[in-house]
Amino acid sequence: MSIDLERLRAETPGVVSRVHLNNAGAGLMPLPVLQVMTDYLRREAEIGGYEAAAEAAPRLDGVYDSVAGLIGAARDEIALTENATVAWQMAFYALPLRAGDRILTARAEYAANYVAFLQVAKRTGAVIEIIPDDANGVLDAEALERMLDERVRLIAITWVPTNGGLVNPAADVGRIARAHGIPYLLDACQAVGQMPVDVAALGCDMLSATGRKFLRGPRGTGFLYVRRELLGKLEPPMIDHFGAPWVAPDRYQLRPDARRFETWENNYAARLGLGVAVDYAQAIGIEPIAARCRTLAGLLRTGLGQIPDVTVHDLGPHPAAIVTFSVPGFGADAVKTHLAGAGINVSTSDPASTLLDAKRRALPSIVRASPHYYNTEDEIDRLTTAVRKLRDRQ
Template identity: 50%
Template sequence: MTAPGIDLERVRRDTPGCRERVFLDSAGSSLPPTPVLEAMVAHLHREARVGGYVAAAERADDLSGLKVSLARLVAADAASIALCDSATRAWNDFFQAVPLAAGDRVLVTEVEYAGNAIAVLQRARAVGASVDVVPSDDHGRIDLDALDRMLDERVRLVSLVHVPTNGGLVNPVREVADLAHEHGALVLLDACQSVGQLALDVVELHVDALSATGRKWLRGPRGTGFLYVRPDLQIEPAELDLHSAEWTAPDSYRIAGDASRFEFWEADVAARLGLGAAVDYLLELGVDEVERAVRAGADRVRADLSDIPGVSVRDLGEQRCGIVSFTVDGFDPTEVRDALAARDVVVTVSARTSTLLDMSARGLDAVVRASPHYFCSDEDLDVFVGAVREIAGR
């Protein structure tokens, strides 16, 4: 159910893959629009003709423009944006820079992502810090009252997942940031599943850092991501190179004054140009229009799936987004995924190990995850729901 402001015919024409199958895995790795593919391939051809250095120098303005576009996307200043090769790298680069010592505390939520949790546990074990879990409220969101009680002067960081990988829940952000800042704690927002489908304003959200990927809702290439760092936050990365810092004397160096201190010199230039094309494509469509379209499609799918006997929608939260998780009685989620694939419908499975705390608390080993983007038509959603109905009815 695309929003009125989006030209569905155009975006489907720009997305050949969505005309060959029903694609419902933008929460995994979405289908890049044609301009993304063209930007990347053209640059690779140029590199083959003149070499990587010359080709990159020719596109210096476009590479600088990528930060401007990303800044527009999250309502930030371009100087506060660092380009990374993934959301994981972006998240870890900031987390490893946060001062952490014996006796310090890190707070995570019940929907923490496994990649983040492992990094937190590893570092906490190494330095003698503790990791505490903020419980969820009755709707599945972070319990703000519990957070308020758990915060003290020893908390160095609150790790907040905006949208978990296993469902449509949207966590409150500004409320968490305000509470954390009262106690001097930093807030690192994992926006891996929200950037590209939800309108975000980092100033309004009041977060200290935000990590995101290019390959999901932004519809960019794999191997791309970015990090936002609050401009006035003076924090030194755990790792530096000759791009993030300057060697000024035999025994000294000077760190870059903006977020580029979180970047390394080497990068996949073609991928970054592809990411720029993806972000500009989204900005042209309008982030608010995209959010409306994504919500409408997901809401419709949830309602239709809920009407099928034997199908249980597993999404938590009062405010929900474009991820729809469900199970089918009598079927392992992988069986449902494979049965849908045989009908040219692409979904994925989110396993317990990705969001261990939440899934364990709910007694779930896995869920089927569908994530319709704005390029999905009403006919696509009809085919998907009909296929699930057929599978559940066997």
């Protein structure tokens, strides 16, 4: 299946005025996503919020099927949340950790996850241990297996970290975790939408993701997958009467599905947008999306690598579509400002977002460019040309 770039760009209003290379931050929403959300909000204004939700109930319910189909799950294993962090937190804080329990994680773990590890370690006496990397800077699955004992109660890693193109071996980790009966929580925030995701192949028990990045959905959306066999063993850290109906004066009853991790009130327009974004990606084809993302990111790394003294910081033999770099003599914010002046959107990655990895590699704040399938080769050239011009100022 080939990508109809002309049509996809015609359905992406943002490409008219900007070169958007910040898809790891928030992808540009396509017109169908924008349309379903604005239509729904207009309907809320016309007939009322509750009434609009009732009218759209079949479409809202279908979002579970869309998300489940995207990642190879069953609909009862999906909870919809307001962001990926909430999804991840709901899973993590539901785990009954105690003093001496070991949490194994990756060196490039995301800050939001790691501070939660620290909080639970402080509260319970659980301990956090870092899985070593191999010579390429990728999580070493063999080293992970050697770390296992009866005190390991959780393996939790980020598949594609926020600070570069590193792709950790999520499926190898899943194979090891499943063989030893250890719960496995996978942060797939930067993976979903730019590469195939199959929870059965990954072997994860829990997976969290967002709608706003490579899925090109709206901000304020995310989802959680919990494997059915584990679901019944987890009680959410917080509940309301949607996830846990009040069935008697002295008793509540948790829902049997993953929606026990949800609350009653939510942003219905955003949920519809998420569903359309998932369907949009599926219609294009995740494999063609992944191939084009790899191609564009490879072109960008090659172009930046040809500029004297510019350093590309990505790790691993098969990096994803997140390209991080630095320009000598210019801080990351200065580079970002320069590129914005040329009509190019990028982001920066601060050391605090992946503190252990940043300290080990002595990384400063770095520039992060993240192309997606709707970007063009010319846009990649525009970024490298703008960086070259900046470098030539010295």
